[in-house]
Amino acid sequence: xxxxxxxxxxxxxxxxxxxxxxxxxxxxxxxxxxxxxxxxxxxxxxxxxxxxxxxxxxxxxxxxxxxxxxxxxxxxxxxxxxxxxxxxxxxxxxxxxxxxxxxxxxxxxxxxxxxxxxxxxxxxxxxxxxxxxxxxxxxxxxxxxxxxxxxxxxxxxxxxxxxxxxxxxxxxxxxxxxxxxxxxxxxx
Numbered sequence: 001x002x003x004x005x006x007x008x009x010x011x012x013x014x015x016x017x018x019x020x021x022x023x024x025x026x027x028x029x030x031x032x033x034x035x036x037x038x039x040x041x042x043x044x045x046x047x048x049x050x051x052x053x054x055x056x057x058x059x060x061x062x063x064x065x066x067x068x069x070x071x072x073x074x075x076x077x078x079x080x081x082x083x084x085x086x087x088x089x090x091x092x093x094x095x096x097x098x099x100x101x102x103x104x105x106x107x108x109x110x111x112x113x114x115x116x117x118x119x120x121x122x123x124x125x126x127x128x129x130x131x132x133x134x135x136x137x138x139x140x141x142x143x144x145x146x147x148x149x150x151x152x153x154x155x156x157x158x159x160x161x162x163x164x165x166x167x168x169x170x171x172x173x174x175x176x177x178x179x180x181x182x183x184x185x186x187x188x
Contacts, residue, residue, distance in 0.1 A: 010074045018065050025062055032075060033058070036082045042145040043086035045134050053089055057082045083150065087160060090138050125188060132182040140175035147172050 008014070010031070016024035036057060041050035061068075061078050068077050133141060146152045146160065147168075154168040161168070 008070060008073045011070065014065070014068065014070075014074050017062060028074075029058055032078055035075075036078060039079060039150060040082050040086045042133070042149055043083065043142055044089050045138065045141055049089050050086070053082060053085045057085050060085070079150070083146070083160065087142065090142060093138070128186045128188055129179075129183065132179055132186060135182055136175055136178055139171055140178055143168055143171040144175040144179070 010028070013024050013027055017028060033054060037050055037054045040053040040057070041047065044050050044053060057078065061081055068074065133144065136144065142161065143157055146157045147154070152160070154165045154172070157163075157168040158165040163171075
């Protein structure tokens with residue numbers, strides 16, 4: 001089996017950005033801004049803060065483009081900047097992980113199969129889940145978002161948040177329980 005070298009499809013565009021090409025920067029922004037905004041919003045839980053983080057992240061990325069080595073995709077590199085800035089935003093808001101003494105126990109509700117739901121019902125449920133995630137305490141929401149939605153493992157989350165891996169796992173477990181509790185309260 002022949003091995004293939006990884007090539008970022010945005011490499012020519014990134015190179016133009018390094019040379020100060022404003023059109024290339026606008027194109028990079030156009031390609032990535034929506035996804036990066038959504039990643040920030042899931043972490044910060046605040047629309048205005050997510051917008052600020054997005055702008056700061058792109059400015060920082062363009063300013064520090066010389067440090068991008070191409071070991072991973074440009075999108076991955078940019079997402080790391082966005083996540084770090086989002087977490088710093090929360091730290092500035094005094095991010096507090098929920099104390100170990102606070103427990104949210106409860107059995108999981110019986111799940112419907114997705115195939116039995118019509119499009120409108122599925123859309124409504126997704127919207128309720130999004131709102132429930134936003135209602136989680138910051139510490140829960142950050143760990144849940146990084147693990148489930150951004151694909152980081154607990155060791156990576158521990159490094160990003162400067163916590164232990166076991167703290168990340170327990171915060172994730174508590175976040176799931178709290179999310180189920182909130183979903184039940186909202187009729188799911």
